[in-house]
Amino acid sequence: MENMPTYRLGRASWWPGCPVNTDVVTEVFAPLTRELSVTRIDSDPTLPDYGDSGMVLLTAVSAPRPRG
Numbered sequence: 001m002e003n004m005p006t007y008r009l010g011r012a013s014w015w016p017g018c019p020v021n022t023d024v025v026t027e028v029f030a031p032l033t034r035e036l037s038v039t040r041i042d043s044d045p046t047l048p049d050y051g052d053s054g055m056v057l058l059t060a061v062s063a064p065r066p067r068g
Contacts, residue, residue: 001017001050001052001054001055001056002019002020002021002022002040002043002052002053002054002055002056003019003020003021003051003052003053003054004017004019004050004051004052005017005019005051006051008050017051020056021040021056022038022039022040022056025038025056025058026038029058029060031063032062032063033060033061033062033063034060034061034063035059035060035061036058036059036060037058037059037060038056038057038058039056039057039058040054040055040056040057041054041055041056041057042054043055
């Protein structure tokens with residue numbers, strides 16, 4: 001989830017979030033992949049506000065790891 005500060009499941013389960021955006025995802029995954037595509041999807045205004053600003057969808061092919 002884009003810019004999501006935490007992840008919650010109900011009232012009792014709370015997990016730390018890692019706020020990301022398309023720039024961060026691209027920067028981290030570009031050196032490790034090929035055919036990288038990063039797409040942003042707006043948040044759905046009909047859903048409860050969880051603190052995110054949308055979704056970041058990544059598709060790619062894993063790049064071969066160098067040997068040696």
